[in-house]
Amino acid sequence: MNAMGRAHLKTGLALVLGVTRTDRLIRLMSGTRRLPLVVGYHRVVDDGRPRRASIIAPMLVSRRMFERQLDWIGRRFRFVSLDELGSRLESGVPFETPTATITFDDGYRDMYEHAYPVLKSKGIPAAVFVVTDWIGRASALYHDRLYLLLTRDWPASREVLIDLGVMRPEQVLMARGSNEPFAALRHVLTTQSQEGLARVIAALEEKLGIDSGRLDGLRPLSWAMLAEMQRGGVITVGSHTRTHAILTRESASRMLEETAGARLALEDRLGTPIKHFAYPDGAFDAETVETVARAGYRFAYTTCHHRDRRHPLLTIPRSLLWENSCLDPAGRFSAAVASCVTSGIFHFASGCRYRHGVTPRPVAPMVLR
Template sequence: MPRMPRAPPAARPAGSCGGRARVGFRRSNTWSHRGKRMLRGLIKTGAAYALRWTGTSRLTASLSGKGHAPLILGYHRVVEDVRAHLPTSIPAMLISRSMLERHLDWIGRRYRIVSLDEIGNYVESGLRFDRPVAAVTFDDGYADVYHNAFPLLRKKGIPAAVFVVSGLMGSTECFVHDKLYLLLSRRVSREADCSQVLRSLESHGLRLHEVAATRRFRRAAFDLTAMMLDSLNQEQLRRAVMALEGDCGPEPEHLADLQPLEWEMLREMQGAGMTIGSHTRTHALLTNESRPKLLLETTDSRRDLERELGVPIRHFAYPDGRFDEDAVEAVHGAGYAFAYTICRHRDPRRPLLTIPRTMLWENSCLDALGRFSSAMMGCQVDGVFGFASQCGSRHTRLGPSDPPADQDLICKAG
């Protein structure tokens, strides 16, 4: 899954606390918020056109080290209609098939799209490509990548890679982050609801109020999901999901949209030339886990994939791009040759295990009017919008390296 970026605010219910003045106040605030968003969008779009026209974005890419590095793009889910999935899916994990095709066409006109293996061979040898190259990757291994992205890639003759969670392949089990977001989106629609959810989780040994006091929950379910993913290890997240399911479980039809790939689908994709990489065994966020858990997640996943596919697995992607020294060493010990992040931070000891990617979704390259913008796409690729910002994740481990699985809280500094 992606690091939780800014996403469209969830629609608010009408509420039951009537009153003409109150309703008017809400409408005024809504229009004010929309106006601010439109203004920010116009400024960002104008800046993107100016930066691309003057060549400043390409200079920024050179200064950030992206100018000569291969471009590696990352996506998650590929669906037919993004709007149909917004009520039940994390927005920044979605891209429509038509928007993905626009991205691929834009990249194809400016880069030679190659496989991760080809990039890896060049990087290992120290050679440089004779022209800019790019690679396309998909994280998690959702079945909709097979149904919507795979036919498009095959039609265009584009090589790509998919990083899969081996323990979920061929099962009907959903990713913890998807189920958590789906459950929270049914429980919270405004900031006040978040406190009620946090109080209910206290009875299950999950004390999050101290962390919550430092957060804002403008987007309710989205922000609460992000906070819990930042703060809890996987065992705690599962306890939270079980607690929330006890109150109101997700609808089966919603879970059906979130299914992982079947092994036969994966074999077909691998046989057609797609690179298959590991994304751990259970999608544990490695910076929140103990050292023994890191070893299981990295080693067992590689063993699962090699047994089922019959090919060496050389590539690994950190779930949510999160890594620290222990995670990098676990990946190295598991025998991977290359590993991929979602930020510019590199481990100088293991640069081939901290290769940056640019993650994109449906709205990444839209202008202020909601249209695909070549200038916005160029600025995303050049890393302009993240050039001046600090990495939002930590890459050093805090506290003991081997926290017990049932500890109440792991607070992740960012």
């Protein structure tokens, strides 16, 4: 099914669920009706900025659409800070009114340039989960760098992936579609450790080189920006690991280094306790959750609606939004689609791409740097 067909199906389903009130039944069955809404974003860009094929589209929202989504949420929910949300969840006291929290992952500079002014003007508290080793650096995150390379020359990139044994020829064939590089990106990110990603990127750069001009817009926040937003009382800072490692692909020692190391770095630079954590790519399993607990976090956030019964406060669901999340087939904002997306109904229907059990891991020494 192509994108237009999926959009028609999604919109039609949302309208039918709303008219028949089946959406309320699904929320009740899935348990999402009892939970606050935690929304996740990545990048907010200027409305007039041209969209490049090298940009990962599901991580992007224009400033205009960002405001449209906030306004829709604000008419239905009371915005609270991440600290207030965590305290209420920890106390077990039910939320008297529908409650929402806005979050951002990674720590892109355009969050400061475009999202932060909107949040301040509307008086909406929010949080940013940052990749600590990336703050203030000139390089791009691995997933951005990898996607830039894959989209620069997909046929050549495809051969490199096959030669490295990262993808088999039949897997490459299965990835064919409207965006083969994105399908390959998802495969590499979910099957490789950080060490493996570095190996893939090095091979691609040796083969293709990289156009530094295409890195424009992929810069991180500076420590000064982060401190300014925190002092302003609008933004809560949380951790997103040191290097954006997908924790389910890492050894036990590397997981602890990524989680505990990031918390210590943030507390040292910002002078405040760091209680909140977001799993990179939303990936977690039983061992990952235990490691996050050991690392000293009180609250952690996913990108799906699975919970760990032993650690419900370390598996708090989020709904990720981007430019096209809530659009109908004509490209117009749809309240019916927005309602289904934010309540997790579409996720409830389609299931989760991750297995949240126990993942076998390699053994590696821990080195805290």
